[in-house]
Amino acid sequence: xxxxxxxxxxxxxKRGQNVTFRCDPISEHNRLYWYRQTLGQGPEFLTYxxxxxxxxxxxxxxDRFSAERPKGSFSTLxxxxxxxxxxxxxxxxSSLGDFRYNEQFFGPGTRLTVL
Amino acid sequence: xxKVTQAQTExxxxxxxxxxxxxxxxxxxxxxYLFWYKQPPSxxxxxxIRRNSxxxxxxxxxxxxxxxxxxxxxxxxxxxxSQVVDSAVYFCALTGxxxxxxxxxxxxxxxxxxxx
Numbered sequence: 730x731x732x733x734x735x736x737x738x739x740x741x742x743k744r745g746q747n748v749t750f751r752c753d754p755i756s757e758h759n760r761l762y763w764y765r766q767t768l769g770q771g772p773e774f775l776t777y778x779x780x781x782x783x784x785x786x787x788x789x790x791x792d793r794f795s796a797e798r799p800k801g802s803f804s805t806l807x808x809x810x811x812x813x814x815x816x817x818x819x820x821x822x823s824s825l826g827d828f829r830y831n832e833q834f835f836g837p838g839t840r841l842t843v844l
Numbered sequence: 845x846x847k848v849t850q851a852q853t854e855x856x857x858x859x860x861x862x863x864x865x866x867x868x869x870x871x872x873x874x875x876x877y878l879f880w881y882k883q884p885p886s887x888x889x890x891x892x893i894r895r896n897s898x899x900x901x902x903x904x905x906x907x908x909x910x911x912x913x914x915x916x917x918x919x920x921x922x923x924x925x926s927q928v929v930d931s932a933v934y935f936c937a938l939t940g941x942x943x944x945x946x947x948x949x950x951x952x953x954x955x956x957x958x959x960x
Contacts, residue, residue: 760946762947762948764948769952769953770952770953771848771935771937771950771951771952771953772889772935772948772950773950774947774948774949777947785947818887820889822889822948824946831877831894831939831946832879832891832894833891833948834891835881835888835889835890835891836888837886837887837888838887838888840887
């Protein structure tokens with residue numbers, strides 16, 4: 730039984746470049762979440778998908794951020810025109826859609842450094 | 845609005861000591877869920893426990909125990925006979941509704957260091 734996987738684990742980019750991260754959730758989970766964690770802080774919610782539908786976005790998710798989950802399987806998070814303030818750990822989590830089993834399981838994260 | 849407060853930023857104890865991590869939450873929802881996660885130096889968040897707002901029974905799992913008190917809006921976590929491998933950042937989190945996103949609201953975390 731594989732857990733949540735994320736790729737790449739680390740990304741260093743120059744300001745102004747576009748980056749894309751991938752998340753593969755646990756196979757039977759229909760909910761997928763993206764969070765951002767900066768140093769010394771707890772993760773903050775960015776967006777979530779129920780199957781392929783993106784149902785909620787945080788105000789933290791500016792117009793430069795876009796997320797997709799085609800076919801309700803893996804998800805991608807793209808950041809356009811990166812800024813130094815985008816440097817953070819980007820975490821993906823998945824869960825079942827049933828509130829009785831709503832614990833979220835996290836992937837190892839993608840650490841983004843914007844120079 | 846929902847909020848989770850972990851007032852202890854860092855705790856350092858000697859191995860085999862007992863240690864309690866505090867968590868206080870705020871929510872207007874009548875049904876909600878509380879969680880604890882562990883983040884070791886490797887960085888991956890590891891799920892430890894989930895608690896429903898309508899179930900105030902305390903829980904014990906090996907050296908870990910959790911004390912949920914609705915009257916004080918607290919969900920504290922105790923490690924008995926701590927070990928060096930328990931060193932990590934621990935996060936308390938809340939999700940406040942059975943509908944919608946059930947997104948997690950995290951506290952700022954408590955960095956626990958167990959010294960040999």
